[in-house]
Amino acid sequence: MPLLDVSQVTVAFGGNRALDGVGLQAERGRVTGLIGPNGAGKSTLFDVVSGLRRPATGKVVLDGRDVTRLGPARRSRHGLARTFQRLELFGRLSVRDNLLVAAELGPDRGRAAETADGILERLGLTGIADASADTLPTGVARLVEVGRALAVRPGLLLLDEPAAGQDGEETERFAGLLRSLAADGTAVVLVEHDMGLVMSVCDEVYVLDLGKVIAVGPPEVIRTDETVLAAYLGDA
Numbered sequence: 001m002p003l004l005d006v007s008q009v010t011v012a013f014g015g016n017r018a019l020d021g022v023g024l025q026a027e028r029g030r031v032t033g034l035i036g037p038n039g040a041g042k043s044t045l046f047d048v049v050s051g052l053r054r055p056a057t058g059k060v061v062l063d064g065r066d067v068t069r070l071g072p073a074r075r076s077r078h079g080l081a082r083t084f085q086r087l088e089l090f091g092r093l094s095v096r097d098n099l100l101v102a103a104e105l106g107p108d109r110g111r112a113a114e115t116a117d118g119i120l121e122r123l124g125l126t127g128i129a130d131a132s133a134d135t136l137p138t139g140v141a142r143l144v145e146v147g148r149a150l151a152v153r154p155g156l157l158l159l160d161e162p163a164a165g166q167d168g169e170e171t172e173r174f175a176g177l178l179r180s181l182a183a184d185g186t187a188v189v190l191v192e193h194d195m196g197l198v199m200s201v202c203d204e205v206y207v208l209d210l211g212k213v214i215a216v217g218p219p220e221v222i223r224t225d226e227t228v229l230a231a232y233l234g235d236a
Helices: 041-051 072-077 095-103 109-123 136-148 168-183 195-201 225-233
Strands: 004-011 017-026 029-033 057-062 081-084 156-160 189-190 203-210 212-217
Touching: 017 029, 017 041, 017 072, 017 156, 017 189, 017 212, 029 041, 029 168, 041 081, 041 156, 041 168, 041 189, 072 081, 072 189, 095 109, 095 136, 136 156, 136 168, 136 189, 136 212, 168 189, 168 195, 189 195, 195 212, 203 225
Parallel strands: 029 189, 029 203, 081 156, 156 189
Antiparallel strands: 004 017, 004 057, 203 212
């Protein structure tokens, strides 16, 4: 059974369908990619999965529970965490305190400091633990946001363009992090425009265009799919 099972989700803004009967599954121990042109509906789908937007039709099942009508806080308690396309750090707090805020709300809140310090070490952020978040370069700030999501120990991690602003070396290290998270049993869903990253780390890729899933498959199939090339990869 997949950890996340989204089925027949539709979201409309006025007369326009941002999502039209979309389905997506994510399994423990795998990285699932979600790609498509700007405006395809990727972030809207993340909003539906995380509880920020209720769909007109469809269902979201998380770890066997129908969470379609649950809000973000209750979904978080069921093991979901996400990052955002637009950075959402607490700018005036230190890197460590950003992680502590989340850790103190997680399942191991009694060991929040230990959790935060462990994540700092894992992400290579110990040396800037006391730096104010609003002083960080974008690529590093996005890594801190990933760390904050990890602080609640999620089973399902939704990442919305986490590699934006990273240089080549940072992206390579980030790819290793994604693989290690999957190896730990986390289900990772990745929205990303860096196709090198997507094709190197994802086990399966969903392609959205105009609110519909137009292809699903492993990277080696997606990169040669004629429909995908016409809609997205060819232009990229």
